[in-house]
Amino acid sequence: MTVHQRDWQSFVTPAKDGAVHMDLAVDGITCAACMGEIERGLKRLPGIKTARVNLTSERLAVDWVEDQTGADEIIAELSRLGYTAHPFDPASQKDRQDKTGKQLLRCLAVAGFAGMNIMLLSVSVWSGNGTDITPETRDFFHWLSALIALPTVAYAGRPFINSAFRALSAGRLNMDVPIVIGVGMAVALSVVQTIQHHHHAYYESAVMLLFFLLIGRYLDHNMRGRTRSFAENIAALKAEVAARINPDGSIREIPLSKVATGDLVLVSGGERVPVDGVVENGISEIDQSLVTGESVLVPVKQGQRVYAGTMNGAGALQVRVEAASGATLLDEVNRLLETASQAKSKYVRIADRAAQLYAPLVHGAAGLTFLGWLLAGLDWQPALVISISVLIITCPCALGLAVPAVQVVVSGQLFKAGILVNSGDAIERLSDVDTILFDKTGTLTLPEPELCQDIDPTDPVIELAGRLALASRHPLSTAFVKSTSALIPLSDVTEVSGSGLEAQIEGKCLRLGSPVFCGARPSDVQKKLSENPGASLLAIQLGEEPVRLLAFKQSLRPDAKSVIDHLKNQGYELEILSGDTNPSVEDCAQALRVDRWQSGMSPSDKIVRLEELKAIGRKVLMVGDGLNDAPALAGAHVSLSPVSAVHLSQAAADAVFLGNNLQPILDALRLSKRARKAIEQNLWISAIYNLVAVPIAVAGFVTPLMAAVAMSASSLAVTGNALRLRLGNKGTNARHQLFTNAQISKSGQ
Amino acid sequence: MDVLIFLIPIALLLGALGLVAFLWSLKSGQYDDLEGAKWRILEDDDLPDQKDEQ
Numbered sequence: 184m185t186v187h188q189r190d191w192q193s194f195v196t197p198a199k200d201g202a203v204h205m206d207l208a209v210d211g212i213t214c215a216a217c218m219g220e221i222e223r224g225l226k227r228l229p230g231i232k233t234a235r236v237n238l239t240s241e242r243l244a245v246d247w248v249e250d251q252t253g254a255d256e257i258i259a260e261l262s263r264l265g266y267t268a269h270p271f272d273p274a275s276q277k278d279r280q281d282k283t284g285k286q287l288l289r290c291l292a293v294a295g296f297a298g299m300n301i302m303l304l305s306v307s308v309w310s311g312n313g314t315d316i317t318p319e320t321r322d323f324f325h326w327l328s329a330l331i332a333l334p335t336v337a338y339a340g341r342p343f344i345n346s347a348f349r350a351l352s353a354g355r356l357n358m359d360v361p362i363v364i365g366v367g368m369a370v371a372l373s374v375v376q377t378i379q380h381h382h383h384a385y386y387e388s389a390v391m392l393l394f395f396l397l398i399g400r401y402l403d404h405n406m407r408g409r410t411r412s413f414a415e416n417i418a419a420l421k422a423e424v425a426a427r428i429n430p431d432g433s434i435r436e437i438p439l440s441k442v443a444t445g446d447l448v449l450v451s452g453g454e455r456v457p458v459d460g461v462v463e464n465g466i467s468e469i470d471q472s473l474v475t476g477e478s479v480l481v482p483v484k485q486g487q488r489v490y491a492g493t494m495n496g497a498g499a500l501q502v503r504v505e506a507a508s509g510a511t512l513l514d515e516v517n518r519l520l521e522t523a524s525q526a527k528s529k530y531v532r533i534a535d536r537a538a539q540l541y542a543p544l545v546h547g548a549a550g551l552t553f554l555g556w557l558l559a560g561l562d563w564q565p566a567l568v569i570s571i572s573v574l575i576i577t578c579p580c581a582l583g584l585a586v587p588a589v590q591v592v593v594s595g596q597l598f599k600a601g602i603l604v605n606s607g608d609a610i611e612r613l614s615d616v617d618t619i620l621f622d623k624t625g626t627l628t629l630p631e632p633e634l635c636q637d638i639d640p641t642d643p644v645i646e647l648a649g650r651l652a653l654a655s656r657h658p659l660s661t662a663f664v665k666s667t668s669a670l671i672p673l674s675d676v677t678e679v680s681g682s683g684l685e686a687q688i689e690g691k692c693l694r695l696g697s698p699v700f701c702g703a704r705p706s707d708v709q710k711k712l713s714e715n716p717g718a719s720l721l722a723i724q725l726g727e728e729p730v731r732l733l734a735f736k737q738s739l740r741p742d743a744k745s746v747i748d749h750l751k752n753q754g755y756e757l758e759i760l761s762g763d764t765n766p767s768v769e770d771c772a773q774a775l776r777v778d779r780w781q782s783g784m785s786p787s788d789k790i791v792r793l794e795e796l797k798a799i800g801r802k803v804l805m806v807g808d809g810l811n812d813a814p815a816l817a818g819a820h821v822s823l824s825p826v827s828a829v830h831l832s833q834a835a836a837d838a839v840f841l842g843n844n845l846q847p848i849l850d851a852l853r854l855s856k857r858a859r860k861a862i863e864q865n866l867w868i869s870a871i872y873n874l875v876a877v878p879i880a881v882a883g884f885v886t887p888l889m890a891a892v893a894m895s896a897s898s899l900a901v902t903g904n905a906l907r908l909r910l911g912n913k914g915t916n917a918r919h920q921l922f923t924n925a926q927i928s929k930s931g932q
Numbered sequence: 933m934d935v936l937i938f939l940i941p942i943a944l945l946l947g948a949l950g951l952v953a954f955l956w957s958l959k960s961g962q963y964d965d966l967e968g969a970k971w972r973i974l975e976d977d978d979l980p981d982q983k984d985e986q
Contacts, residue, residue, distance in 0.1 A: 215971030238968030281964075288958055296951040303943060320936075327940065 193437045194270040195254060198246050202232050205254060207243045207268040208416040209261065212236060217266070224264045228252050240412040243268065284408055287401045290339040294394040297335035298387065301328045305387040309888050312382055325377040325384045332386040336370050339393050342400060358538040358583055361545060365578030366392055372571045385575055388890045395898045396583045403587040406594045413603060425457040426450075428501065442504055450500045453657065456493045460502040461486060467498030470658050480659075480719055490810065491829070497657040497678060532608045534586040537866055541582065545873075549573045552881045565883075573880040576890050577873050584898055585865035588905035593858040596908070600850040601841040602823075609837035611862070612821040613855035615802040619750060619848075620793070620819070622807035623761035623771050628737040629843060630808075630827045632662045635715045635734040640667050644731070648723045651676060651684050651695050659721045659735050660684075660695070683722075691726035698722040703730040718767075736767070739774065746845040747775045753852075756801070760784045760792060762811045789815040806848060808832055823848060861908055865901045872897040 198204035212218065218236040221243065225234035230251025236243050245257060254270070261268045304324045311321060340363070347359035366389045373384035424436045428447040442448065442458055450456050452467070468480040471493045480496060483489060489502055549570045556566035594604050604610065621627050638645055649667030652660035654676040673693075676686045683696010694701045698708045701722035711720060711732045718734035750757060759780035761768045768782035781792070793815055796803050805812070805819035808828035816822040817835040824836035833839050840847035876893055879885055957963070 215968075215974065218968055218971060219975050236968060237965040238971065239965045285958060285963075288963065289955060292951060292954045292958070296947050296954075300944060300947040323936075327944075331944075 193441050195249075200232075201248065202246045203249045204244065204246050205257075206271045207245070207261075208271060209236070209241060209243050210267045210269075212238065212241050212266070220264060221261065221266065224260055225257065228256055228260055231257075239409070241416055242271075242412070281408060284401070284404055287342065287397060287404055290342060291394065291397040291401055293335055294339035294390055294397055297331050297339075298390040298394050301331055301387045301390055304328050305384075305887065305891075308384075318380055321382070322377065322380055325373075325386075328384060328386040329374055329377055332370060332373070332390055335390055336366060336393065339390075339397065340366060343393070343396065355535070356539050356542055357535045361538060361542045362392075362396065362578060362583060364546070365574050368571045369575045369578070372568065372575075376568070383887050385572075385887050385890060388575055388578075388887060388894065391891060392578055392894060395894070399584040399587045402591045406591045407604075409598065413598075444504055446504045448502045448504055450489075450495045450502055452495060452497045452499055452655065453661065454495050456489050456491055456495055456500075456502065458502060458504045459489070459491050460504045461488055462500050463503045464501035465498050467500050468496035468657070470494035470496065494658055497655045497660070497683075532586070533611050533862055533866075534582070537582060537585075545574065545577045545877075548577070548877060548881070555881075556883070569881070569883040572883070572885045572890075573877060576876045576880040576885050576893065578894075582866070582869045584901050585869055586862055588902045589858050589861045589865060589908065592905050592908045593854055593861075596854055597838070597851060600847055600854070602838050602847045602851050603841070604838045606837055609821055610855045610858050612802075612837070613804065613851055614859035616755070616804040616821060616852065618756040618758070618796055618801040619804045619806065620758050620760050620789075620796075620815070621777075622805075622809060622812045623759055623768055624737060624763055625808040625827060626806055626812075626825060627743050627759070627771060627775065627845075628739055631737070632658060632719060632735040633738040634662065634666045635718055635736050638666060638733065644723060644725050644728070647673070647688060647693055647725070648695050651686050651693055654678065655684055655695075659719060662735055663695075663721060663733065688725070692724075693726075694722075694724045696722060698730070698732060701730050703732060707732060739771065740843060740845050742844045742846055744775060746849055747777060749849055750852075751776075755852075758792075760789050760815070762809065784811075786811045786814050790818055793818050804852075807836075823851065857908060861905055865904055868900050868904065869897060872900075 195203040195205045209221070212221070215238070218238055221236050222234050225231050225245065228247075230248040232246040232248065234243065234245045243261075247257070258268055304327055308316065308321055308324050343359045343362050343366075346357065347363040350357040350360060369385040369389040369392075373386050373389070376384050424438055425442050425446075426434050426436050426449040427442065428434055428449050434449055439457055447463060448458055448460065456469070462483055462485050464485060466482070466484045469483050469489060471481055471490070483500070488505075489495075489500070552573050553566050553570035556569055557563060561569075590610055593610055597604055597610075640646065640649070645667060646669065649664055649669030650671055650673045652663045652667070653669055653672040655661075655678065673686045673688075676684055678684055679696070679700065682700040683694060685695075686693050698720050701724040703722050703724075707730070708720060711734055712718065715734035715736060718736045721733045721735060723731045723733070747757065757777050757779070759768060759772050759775075759777050761771075761780070761782050762784055763782060765782045768780055772778075772780035781788075784792070789812065793803055793805070797820075802820045805815050805822040806824070807813075807816055807822070808825050810829050810831055812824075813829075813832045813835045816824060816832055821838075822836040823838050823840055824832050826833075826839055826841045828836070828839070838851065840851070872893070876885075879889070962969070
């Protein structure tokens with residue numbers, strides 16, 4: 184963390200009664216005790232009105248009176264209690280109140296209570312029809328039911344009516360179209376039958392149908408809300424802020440969304456560059472691996488462009504924020520991203536594909552029933568009643584639950600395995616995959632570099648150099664410190680920006696930095712580089728002793744080898760597409776025994792390769808983390824991204840996985856296959872139900888009681904089948920552990 | 933059957949009451965944190981009553 188003061192005004196939002204409100208992601212809330220401790224601790228501060236921990240989303244909401252206490256005191260109090268907290272950027276937290284979730288719950292409640300009351304009346308009518316109910320009483324009960332059902336359908340049916348309307352106006356068919364037609368028909372028919380003093384009305388079917396479907400919708404929404412809020416927490420913990428240099432020279436940390444074009448931003452050594460812009464002042468080296476895929480450090484100086492997501496080396500830079508313009512890499516990426524995501528939106532979800540098949544079939548069957556009965560000599564009105572009852576009994580209650588029920592269960596399991604799914608249909612698409620493309624840097628390899636060869640930590644020169652390295656936040660020095668486990672920094676260190684560090688040890692000069700800075704002979708440098716192709720070099724020089732050269736490389740993720748082997752055994756085609764230079768990609772491909780690899784790929788090269796594979800009918804899973812992968816992530820059939828990826832790539836990917844391992848990729852593929860199977864089973868269950876129910880309805884034997892029982896039974900069967908998925912797979916609750924790992928790797932950067 | 937005149941309004945009223953109670957609980961933020969609520973009952977200290985802030 185940097186030492187700049189945060190501009191808290193950017194993080195708080197006004198609340199009622201002159202108070203202010205702030206939401207924080209709190210790291211380390213694990214149990215109920217933490218909750219009480221935090222809430223009580225904060226209440227002791229003056230001016231705090233409410234402090235409430237949400238254990239579900241691991242967040243803290245604080246309201247306080249602004250002139251009595253400050254956000255700094257709140258954060259200080261939290262850290263005194265042992266918790267680190269990061270405020271949310273109010274702009275990035277779009278849906279704090281979760282409006283859709285509450286809307287769905289309200290609809291669900293209305294449908295539920297209305298359904299209960301209508302059922303009360305319906306059961307009386309059903310039993311009365313068998314005994315001696317008077318027609319007046321029956322009509323009265325039917326009118327009462329209508330009185331409850333009509334407003335209920337109008338209110339609780341809105342989520343479906345809106346969605347069906349949107350689909351139809353876009354010229355598509357989705358699952359909600361037959362649902363709306365079925366429910367609408369059921370209510371309309373019931374009103375007509377009530378007016379005509381019939382024995383039967385279908386009010387309870389219509390309302391119960393909505394109730395069941397709303398349960399599915401709510402579960403689906405809840406599951407996605409949970410992964411979304413978790414992803415937002417990670418984003419807040421990553422602290423996506425920028426240090427803005429105000430015109431008066433003061434430096435304030437503000438959320439990224441408040442940075443404007445033309446602002447001057449300070450990027451300290453060892454920090455990620457938060458914005459795209461031009462260097463106004465300072466020299467440093469930039470690790471662009473996240474952007475270009477190349478693992479070599481690039482020197483930057485005044486007038487050069489730097490990109491968001493790259494890692495700054497040792498020097499401090501002042502960067503003038505620029506709107507993306509001209510032929511820059513970011514523009515190229517954005518342009519490719521746009522076209523790529525358009526291609527993806529053509530994917531039609533299984534449920535909608537089923538609806539496209541199902542709707543014409545059912546509506547055709549209803550039409551034929553009407554015609555059939557007319558030809559058989561029935562009057563047009565009873566014939567219409569029978570054909571509408573076909574529509575009611577086939578109303579896709581089970582079909583509407585078939586897919587979401589499975590997706591909810593599987594997303595929960597993926598969540599436990601450390602995979603956060605961005606979109607529900609990603610699970611369907613994952614199950615189609617037959618080819619996997621990997622990016623190298625940051626995906627197959629860990630995001631931070633590591634020493635190529637072992638060093639002797641007891642060697643006095645290495646030990647001194649390690650202590651010297653503590654003074655810098657350059658990625659290579661951080662990696663060097665890790666391998667020497669140095670703890671005590673040297674005093675009187677001078678930093679030569681963009682070159683290295685220097686200190687005086689007993690009259691001798693100790694230097695750590697670039698080979699040129701330490702005066703290494705070019706022939707030695709060449710030799711070292713040919714031994715370790717693609718490595719970055721760090722040099723140490725003590726007095727007049729010969730210069731030592733250390734080679735650093737990005738090492739593979741710990742389980743990369745075994746995961747790749749597993750994937751190969753399971754018959755997936757693997758390929759590495761990297762923006763990095765040849766020797767290091769080849770090394771990596773050989774170490775993992777992946778036969779196909781390509782190096783020096785630009786973002787558009789990756790897209791071209793994707794298109795080639797698409798053209799021969801392959802379904803591609805893209806795994807990547809860099810800015811240069813973002814278009815490919817958006818364009819691939821389905822994509823995964825590690826949590827260390829740049830923001831743009833994470834947004835483009837269908838799912839994000841946590842931790843330092845590649846294991847989640849295996850889990851995601853395995854779970855998605857199981858989900859696909861369960862979805863297909865569920866669709867078959869619904870189809871079989873219809874095969875049985877439709878002939879009965881066509882024959883004109885369906886009573887409201889039958890419709891109600893059949894509908895509930897098929898919904899329960901489908902939900903039960905989805906829940907069965909849980910039995911086979913006891914999810915290892917590794918989420919917290921993975922999260923902790925992600926945190927450790929982050930703080931190590 | 934005259935008793936229906938009393939019973940049906942009573943039944944509807946009870947139903948509506950339940951619905952209103954649920955909507956109130958939803959509005960006051962009682963469904964925001966299902967995880968924490970089960971632990972809060974175990975707290976026996978004298979925290980002053982929390983008003984809804986969501």
